[in-house]
Amino acid sequence: MSKTNILYQHGTLALLVPGLLDGTITMKELLEHGDTGIGTGEGLDGELIILDGTPYQVDSTGKVNIVSDDFTLPFANSHFGNYQQLTEVKDLSQSDLNKKLLTMTSSNTFFSTQIHGTFTNIKTRAVKKSQKPYATLSKTAEDQSVFQRDSITGTLLSYYSPMIFDGAGVGGFHHHFLSDDHTFGGHVLSFDGATGDVKLQQFDTLEQHLPTQNTDYMKFDFSDWDILGDIHKAES
Amino acid sequence: MSKTNILYQHGTLALLVPGLLDGTITMKELLEHGDTGIGTGEGLDGELIILDGTPYQVDSTGKVNIVSDDFTLPFANSHFGNYQQLTEVKDLSQSDLNKKLLTMTSSNTFFSTQIHGTFTNIKTRAVKKSQKPYATLSKTAEDQSVFQRDSITGTLLSYYSPMIFDGAGVGGFHHHFLSDDHTFGGHVLSFDGATGDVKLQQFDTLEQHLPTQNTDYMKFDFSDWDILGDIHKAES
Numbered sequence: 001m002s003k004t005n006i007l008y009q010h011g012t013l014a015l016l017v018p019g020l021l022d023g024t025i026t027m028k029e030l031l032e033h034g035d036t037g038i039g040t041g042e043g044l045d046g047e048l049i050i051l052d053g054t055p056y057q058v059d060s061t062g063k064v065n066i067v068s069d070d071f072t073l074p075f076a077n078s079h080f081g082n083y084q085q086l087t088e089v090k091d092l093s094q095s096d097l098n099k100k101l102l103t104m105t106s107s108n109t110f111f112s113t114q115i116h117g118t119f120t121n122i123k124t125r126a127v128k129k130s131q132k133p134y135a136t137l138s139k140t141a142e143d144q145s146v147f148q149r150d151s152i153t154g155t156l157l158s159y160y161s162p163m164i165f166d167g168a169g170v171g172g173f174h175h176h177f178l179s180d181d182h183t184f185g186g187h188v189l190s191f192d193g194a195t196g197d198v199k200l201q202q203f204d205t206l207e208q209h210l211p212t213q214n215t216d217y218m219k220f221d222f223s224d225w226d227i228l229g230d231i232h233k234a235e236s
Numbered sequence: 237m238s239k240t241n242i243l244y245q246h247g248t249l250a251l252l253v254p255g256l257l258d259g260t261i262t263m264k265e266l267l268e269h270g271d272t273g274i275g276t277g278e279g280l281d282g283e284l285i286i287l288d289g290t291p292y293q294v295d296s297t298g299k300v301n302i303v304s305d306d307f308t309l310p311f312a313n314s315h316f317g318n319y320q321q322l323t324e325v326k327d328l329s330q331s332d333l334n335k336k337l338l339t340m341t342s343s344n345t346f347f348s349t350q351i352h353g354t355f356t357n358i359k360t361r362a363v364k365k366s367q368k369p370y371a372t373l374s375k376t377a378e379d380q381s382v383f384q385r386d387s388i389t390g391t392l393l394s395y396y397s398p399m400i401f402d403g404a405g406v407g408g409f410h411h412h413f414l415s416d417d418h419t420f421g422g423h424v425l426s427f428d429g430a431t432g433d434v435k436l437q438q439f440d441t442l443e444q445h446l447p448t449q450n451t452d453y454m455k456f457d458f459s460d461w462d463i464l465g466d467i468h469k470a471e472s
Contacts, residue, residue, distance in 0.1 A: 014400045106454040109446045162446075164250045164403045164463065208442040210345045218342040227400065 002080035007203040008033035011075035012168045013209055016044070017230045019134035020220060023072020024211035027055050030078050031069075033207070036112070038157060039066070039076025045129035045139040045142050047186040049157055050078060056178055058186040060128035060145045064178065071195045074211070077159055078170070083114055083199035091120070092194045098173055101160075103200070108162050110203040115156040117196015122156075122177055123148045124186030141234040146230070147186060150190045154179035156188065167228050168208065240269075240318035243346045243395070243439040247311035248404045252280070253466045255370035256456060259308020260447035266314050267305075269443070272348070274393060274412045275312025277303070280376050281365035281442055283423040285393055286411040288455065292414055294422040296364035296381045300414065305363050310447075313395055313405070319350055319435035327356070328430045334409055337434070344398050346439040351392040353432015358392075358413055359384045360422030371385060377470040383422060390415035396410035403464050404444065 010025040023042030030037065030050075037050040046059040048067070057065045086104060088096060097115075105111055125144045134140075156177050161169040175188035211217045246261040259278030266273065266286075273286040282295040283301070293301045322340060325333060333351075341347055361380045370376075392413050397405040411424035448451045 012400055106448075108454055108456060108458070109448050163458065164248055165401075167400045168404070204443040204446055204448040206442075206446075208444060210440050210442075212342075212345050212438065212440040216442065218344055220344060222344070222399065 004082035004201065005203055006205045006207050007077060007079050007112070008207045008209065009077050009169060010073065010209045013075060013170055013231055014167050014222065014227045015217060016075055017137045017227050018220065018222070018225055019136045020217050021074050021130065021134040022216060023074055023216055024214050024217070025073055025076060026069060027067055027071040027073070028069035030073065030076050031055070033059060033144070034078030034080050036081040036157065037076060037078030038159065038174070039073045039236065040127070041129065042072045042074060043129040043134055044127040047126045047176060048073065048076065049178045049185060051155060051157065051178060058124070058187065060126050061228045062126065062145065062147050064137050064182045064185055064186070079112060079203065080202070083201045086113070086198045086200040088197055089115070090195045093133070094191050097194050105202060106201060107160070110162065110206055111160050113158045113160070113197050113202045114199045115194060117156070117194060118151065118153045119156070119191050120193025121142070121150050122152055122191040123189045124177055124184070125189055126186040137234045139231050146189065147184060149179070149184050151191065152179050152184060154185070156191065156194070167231060238316035240316050240437065241439055242441045242443050243313060243315050243348070243445045245313050245405060246309065248444045249311060249467055250403050250458065250463045251453055252311055253373045253463050254424055254456065254458070255376070255462055256453050257310050257366065257370040258450055258452060259310055260450050260453070261309055261312060262305060263303055263309070264305035266309065266312050267291070270314030270316050270394065272317040273312060273314030274395065274410070275309045276363070277365065278308045278310060279365040279367060279370055280363040281328040281361070283362045283412060284309065284312065284440045285414050285421060287391060287393065287414060292418070292421065294360070294362045296315070296316040296362050298362065298381065298383050298420070300418045300421055309322060315348060315439065317437065319437045322434045322436040322453070322471065324433055325351070326431045330427050333430050341436060341438060343396070346398070346442055347396050348357070348392045348437045349396070349436045351430060351432050352428060354387065354389045355392070355427050356429025357384065357386050358388055358427040359425045360413055360420070361425055373470045374466050382425065385420050388415050388420060390421070392424065401442070402446070403467060407433070
């Protein structure tokens, strides 16, 4: 039975900061917890988006690939899609859309939205896979590829986490995108002019799974790191 | 099947800060997620400790009561006990014990310890139940009852949460105590001279459940509150 009230998370955003980038869950395992999701590959190998059970990767060249069951990830979210129609929007900016969503739901629980529609502009990024010893998140973010498209049609998949969970996940909104023609996507840095259907799925449970089999993670001393500071620099 | 790798949490520590103290889970429901646990009652009605499936409440007079299935709680943890013998300790201070535990396990995942033994001194507190409109955590903490015992034998039940989850739960150690003779217990403010068996149970999953059916919680605006500041004042 799929549990549509549960958002599954493997790893934390925090572990990306010092570069604990071993892939600690396979795509096959992640898909057991949902048919919809986002994540990144081992060594920050691109930006992942799972739609209707199919896992797409946007790599650092901007190419969209379907990844195999044995593809591994250090950090990912997934859930079983059971979205409800929320509203239609027309030519909304990113900040106006975020505000509108938060007036129509609650910022005190986890939720996901999907907008299928057109956007006047979207800017995305995808990171180039690094090899072990992995670079830190701030170092990796310097090497990211940034892509931009105007008048693009596709699916914006977003997760919202209450601010008290910032650091475990991305506090606030976290958006990934895939164009309908599968030629463009990634982690969304910004978008504008959203026109389309907005669907909402609210969760009452976060199932937070940690990579306790990974010695590098379990032995790491986070106490000297400005985890939230580095996250906010890299994820914006 | 009991899932001994899962720590269940209902509510967040953060929601206690502004006084969102409605009981949003029953003890019966909480016990479906474990036979071991801690929590507080509606309106901060005492300090709870669940041992071997029996839920004990230390009320604001210091009395130990067994609560019924319909007792409700705003914030609680539970899990199915499957502890492994870790070590024996003799006359250890609280800080030395905490340090010893962290060298023997990892601070990057959730775990629980149980120490059954004697303590040269334990100081506990229990809060008096407040009625709606509930007081804030800092206001309630001013009215707490503090109890103290020397040479006391009993069970110290502790949960450890990685610091990145501070605010969702209690980052670091969170201890509740019940004496063997059921005349003393509560939320532990401090202890000293611990002598006894230490058992450890490590989790790889936090199942974080939020009170999404509670309108006061869902509509609350946390943005003006210094959640972590108030927590650290009240929970130490």
